[in-house]
Amino acid sequence: MADFDEELDASGLNCPLPILRAKKALAGLESGKVLHIIATDPGSVKDFEAFSKQTGNELIESKEEGGKFHFLIRKA
């Protein structure tokens, strides 16, 4: 997993909480900084793709590891 500036553990949370928490965490970051999100909701994979497309925050990485989903999002 590449470098990141802040981490958000959204494990155990269901739709739409991972997205809402991520949005909040990104709001506190400067442009260009990277947020690492950990989630267990399988729906979050498609949701973070859609979130990235619609908000312009780049989804750098999306992968499953150890039963959890990991996302790296760079703030636009």
Add this chain to the structure above:
Amino acid sequence: MEQKKLAIIATKGSLDWAYPPFILGSTAAALGYEVEIFFTFYGLQLLKKNLDLKVTPLGNPGMPMPGGMEKWMPVLVTALPGMEAIMTSMMKKQMASKGVASIEELRELCQEADVRFIACNMTVELFDMQPSDFIDGIELAGAARFFEFAGEADICMYI
């Protein structure tokens, strides 16, 4: 790019149907939409400070019950006293165990994200509701006010 707009009419006041307006409203706001929710008739229950929302299998053959009970349980049984309270408590427990947010939490997230809540003035008066029973930040208005926003909206839904 101009900000997209989502207009929602929330008409239902049960625990299950309280979810769609707040889930979609908060998510749209997170995606950058400007959102207004117009609460009318039973939807006004969703604005109360003290939420007492319930869910009932009565008249709802599609509602799954623990152990597939809905497949054999006679409809009359779902009307027995206490059934509503039992089902509501089971639903809340199930939601908490699956990491589903509470209505209070989603409603707060909506307000934090500047989702605007409008209470239908006519139904507030019809039901003798007290606006002081509602959470803060609610605008009281009529149908024309809804269209002012909905007419410009990219998405409009009736829930």
